[in-house]
Amino acid sequence: MRVLPLLLPLLAALVLAGSAPGSSSAPPRLLGLGVSNGGHPFAGDTRELATVSPNGDRLRDHAYFRFRLDRTATVETQVVATDEVRRPGEIVWDVRRMLPAGPHVIEWTPKRGIAARTYLVRFLVHGLHGGKRVYGFEAPRSHHLTSGLVVRILGVEASLPQRSYPQGGPATVSISTDARSVRIQVFAYAGTGMRDPNTNAFAITPSVQLDWRKHRNAPHLVDVGRSGTWASGLYFLRVTTPDGRLAYAPLILRPRRLGEHRVAVVFPTDTWQAYNFRDGNGDGWGDSWYIGGATRTIDLRRPYVEPGLPYRFHDWSATIATWLRQTGKAVDYISDDDLAAAKDGSELRNAYDLVVFAGHEEYVTAHAYDVVERYRDLGGNLMFLSANNFFWKVTRKGQTLSRVQLWRKLGRPEAALVGVQWVAGNQGQGEKPYVVEGASSAPWAFVGTGLANGSTFGGSGVEIDARAASSPAGIVVLARIPSAIGRNDAEMTYYRSSSGAQVFAAGALDFTASLGSPVVAQLVDNVWARLS
Known part of the structure; x- marks a missing residue:
């Protein structure tokens, strides 16, 4: 019986020795x-x-x-x-x-x-x-x-240091590849040149070949010249290599001054980068706010992941760009940078009767929010052709965008401006059409569509909006997607503010993806005509 007390310290020592970092059992x-x-x-x-x-x-x-x-x-x-x-x-x-x-x-x-x-x-x-x-x-x-x-x-990457450039101004593109040569060509939503299948844009320049043998170890800047007589619009630089690698870089050509046309179309360049999966810091993870909360800042100069198109570009941007081309709308194209550069809402109101948010305008600085809100309060009309708009507050320092907090948690619910706000999202399961319910209260919206109350059209997408307590008084529901996601309805709305401003909101993320439908195109054209 006396042996056991003597063995316990020895056994404990053996266990500790066996688990030590240098032991053979570790x-x-x-x-x-x-x-x-x-x-x-x-x-x-x-x-x-x-x-x-x-x-x-x-x-x-x-x-x-x-x-x-x-x-x-x-x-x-x-x-x-x-x-x-x-x-x-x-x-x-x-x-x-x-x-x-x-x-x-x-x-x-x-x-x-x-x-x-x-x-x-x-x-x-x-x-x-x-x-x-x-x-x-x-x-x-x-x-x-x-x-x-x-x-x-490494495939081939192309990026521009700015999201937009003035008409007639110079532009440079950074290209990264170890191919021996590259070809560069410019495409736009205009003209009758060769159509690019990935963007649905048309070639407006010939394809130019560059010797790349001296630039195979680092990115290199290329001067793409001046835009000359090109109209304000959405453009893509396309870069290809002999072995089939492919990259694009989007470019907004803004007007020489705001207000060359009385309608502005804003493309969501901040959201494009927020959802860009390109790994900028080399840690193996895409620096996208769509992955989760780990990434708090993004670099606005990053090239987009292969092949260089913004995330879900076809759903959120390509269809509206194509529709604008087909309908011949006379508009100024601007980026989020240009919106943020406006001095105040008065400057924007003096320039435009209608500002159209073409896509998913989720990330907004305080200054941009102030500008748009003041623009509305001065009688400026707004169209939101997607959903989940003015959702996150962001700050910008140089070329870095930082995510702060939801605007509604900061006392500025987006429904007070947009009319509706985000209520639900999924991965696109079970998409349903809109059901018309405003044909009597807003007949002008449905002229020429053949739609009546109870008719269906279009579709929703992965995120939806609906009215909230902060929605403006007198807001009208034009159409609804019942139980679009779970028990949540998506609501397409219209309201007139006390300043006389008219505001339309689609209420569904992928609304513009249905613009190929004559019915949807006519509805948008009706709203556009009334607000412009």
């Missing part, structure tokens, strides 16, 4: 982790980040993961594409090997055609006697900074 360690592409670094590459371009030219076709094992272990190496909207994290390459103690190199040769983006590299180290260490992140869907490595797949 999981093996990877030391000196690093990644390279074989000696051809691209601008921004570090010991933890390497750029690879798998096109068979032997320049940057491979990624090499280097480390040292402190003892024999099974090492599983995984390359992971992290989360994007509607696309969970995915392991794109996985190899498992038993390795002895010492230095090692694991080679990854990505397949041609792999998406151009950053990928996290995860290492799972299994000891011979159990235990595991993870270098990188715990699971593909964890939104944590990696302790492992990152590989950037």
Whole structure:
């Protein structure tokens, strides 16, 4: 019986020794982790980040993961594409090997055609006697900074330092690729040139080839010249390479001065960047506010992820640009930057009778909110052709946009301006049409459509708006999508303020995606005619 008290301290010591960091039962360690592409670094590459371009030219076709094992272990190496909207994290390459103690190199040769983006590299180290260490992140869907490595797949990227440029002014584009040559061409929603299938825009310049052999290791600025006689509008620079890589850079050509036409169409360039999944800091995660709350700031100068179009561009922007072209509307195209540059609401009111928000105007600075609200209070008319508008307060410092708080939580509910505000969202399941209920109270909206109360048209999208306690008095529901998302209705509305301003709101995110329907196009044209 006296032996037991003597054994307990000894057993405790053995347990502690066995779990010590240097003990044989502790999981093996990877030391000196690093990644390279074989000696051809691209601008921004570090010991933890390497750029690879798998096109068979032997320049940057491979990624090499280097480390040292402190003892024999099974090492599983995984390359992971992290989360994007509607696309969970995915392991794109996985190899498992038993390795002895010492230095090692694991080679990854990505397949041609792999998406151009950053990928996290995860290492799972299994000891011979159990235990595991993870270098990188715990699971593909964890939104944590990696302790492992990152590989950037380089296609071709194009970006402009500004969102808009004045008519007749110069513009430069930054291009990143390791192709030997590139071709640049400009497309617009005008003219009769070749149509680009990705943007539905038309070529307005010839394709110009540039020798790129001196610029294969870093981004390079190209002067694209002056816009000359081009009209205010939405343009795209398209960049292609001989091996099929493709990029676009959107450009708003604003008027030389506000008010060249009495209607302005605002494209949501801040929302475009807020939803841009391009990984600007090289941590393996897209710097998008659509992923979650981890990213609080975004760089407004980033190129868009492959192929360079803003997220859901076809749903939120391309259809209205095409409709404007087809109908020949005389308008000024402006960006969020231009709206924010207006001195005050009086300047905007002096310039325009109608301001149309063409897309998802979710992120708004205090100054822009003040300008638009004052514009309305001075009798300026507004059209909101999407949903979830004026939702987030953001601040801007230089080229950095920071998300602050929901405007409604700051005492400025968006319904007081827009008429409706966000009530629900989903991933697009079970979309339903609008049902007309305002044909008697606002017959002018439905002239020529063939619609009557109870008729259906259009569709909703992934987010919807409805009236709130802060909605202006006398607001009229033109159409409703009953139980559009759960028990929530989407409401298309119209109101006239005490200043005489008229405000229309579509109430559904993807409303303009239905502009190809003659009925929807006629309804929008009716509202446009009344408000302009």
